[in-house]
Amino acid sequence: MAKEVIGVCKICDNKRKLSKEHIPPSAAFNAGEYKAQTIDEHKTKDVNVWRTSKKQGGHFAYVLCVECNNRTGQWYGGEYKKLAGACAPFANPSNAGKVVSIEVPKLFPLRVFKQALTIMCGTSHDEMSDEWTGTMSPAAADLGIAKPDKDISLATKAMPLIREFILDKEANGLPAPFQLYAYLVINPAGRETGIVKMFSRSTGASALFAEFAWWPLGWVLVFDGDIKDDLFSTTGWSQYEYDEEVPLTLRLPCYWLESKMPLDFRSPMEMAESRARNQLILDAGCG
Numbered sequence: 683m684a685k686e687v688i689g690v691c692k693i694c695d696n697k698r699k700l701s702k703e704h705i706p707p708s709a710a711f712n713a714g715e716y717k718a719q720t721i722d723e724h725k726t727k728d729v730n731v732w733r734t735s736k737k738q739g740g741h742f743a744y745v746l747c748v749e750c751n752n753r754t755g756q757w758y759g760g761e762y763k764k765l766a767g768a769c770a771p772f773a774n775p776s777n778a779g780k781v782v783s784i785e786v787p788k789l790f791p792l793r794v795f796k797q798a799l800t801i802m803c804g805t806s807h808d809e810m811s812d813e814w815t816g817t818m819s820p821a822a823a824d825l826g827i828a829k830p831d832k833d834i835s836l837a838t839k840a841m842p843l844i845r846e847f848i849l850d851k852e853a854n855g856l857p858a859p860f861q862l863y864a865y866l867v868i869n870p871a872g873r874e875t876g877i878v879k880m881f882s883r884s885t886g887a888s889a890l891f892a893e894f895a896w897w898p899l900g901w902v903l904v905f906d907g908d909i910k911d912d913l914f915s916t917t918g919w920s921q922y923e924y925d926e927e928v929p930l931t932l933r934l935p936c937y938w939l940e941s942k943m944p945l946d947f948r949s950p951m952e953m954a955e956s957r958a959r960n961q962l963i964l965d966a967g968c969g
């Protein structure tokens with residue numbers, strides 16, 4: 683018998699029976715086996731220790747009610763699948779560090795935009811993600827990742843408007859000030875950060891954003907501030923009509939997704955080097 687989960691839907695905000703939502707849609711290369719990584723809180727002290735487990739049947743969560751799941755799937759899911767299919771042939775390590783041009787002869791940009799926003803709503807909360815508490819280790823501080831000491835009202839004000847925007851399939855134009863960026867994931871991996879704030883230790887500049895990635899596509903929803911990375915802006919896609927189909931050229935930067943840290947695109951070799959450095963710090967601490 684199917685599992686019954688009652689909770690608050692992350693799109694319509696009603697307390698209802700929640701459905702099993704594949705994030706991203708199962709047709710967008712999200713139906714098979716995958717490896718999940720979470721911070722092992724028992725082992726994590728100075729440097730994060732990630733625990734890996736095998737999961738079947740794709741990545742899913744009970745976050746949307748049956749109605750919202752069906753609606754967004756029907757309205758936007760098909761186009762998202764089409765874009766993921768067009769990107770897949772380019773999403774491999776041979777393109778590491780490159781920006782690839784992907785021609786999509788026909789696409790409904792507003793539908794893809796709203797599916798990406800649906801994914802961001804499904805994986806973000808109006809409050810700061812608790813999971814990132816675990817990253818407040820010396821290693822995380824080096825990367826400039828922190829729980830915000832300031833309020834995150836820009837995100838909490840934008841999210842209800844974004845949810846309304848998703849539920850009105852014809853609505854276009856940006857409902858709130860935010861930017862949506864995309865990139866290509868070149869290795870079979872995924873990550874979701876929830877809403878995080880990242881700051882530059884050298885300039886003190888900060889950005890408030892949420893990131894979700896699943897091979898072959900990564901998305902970054904920026905509420906405030908600037909992010910330093912080269913990403914492809916899809917913010918203009920919000921201006922199209924629901925029934926407007928156009929040819930599009932995407933210029934997507936290609937990134938490794940080895941780290942679970944937000945906007946961390948280090949290659950496997952760079953990760954190995956940094957792990958070795960962390961081990962040296964640990965060894966020195968124990969000595």
Ligand SMILES: [Zn+2]
Binds near residue numbers: 691696749751
């Ligand atoms: Zn709902």
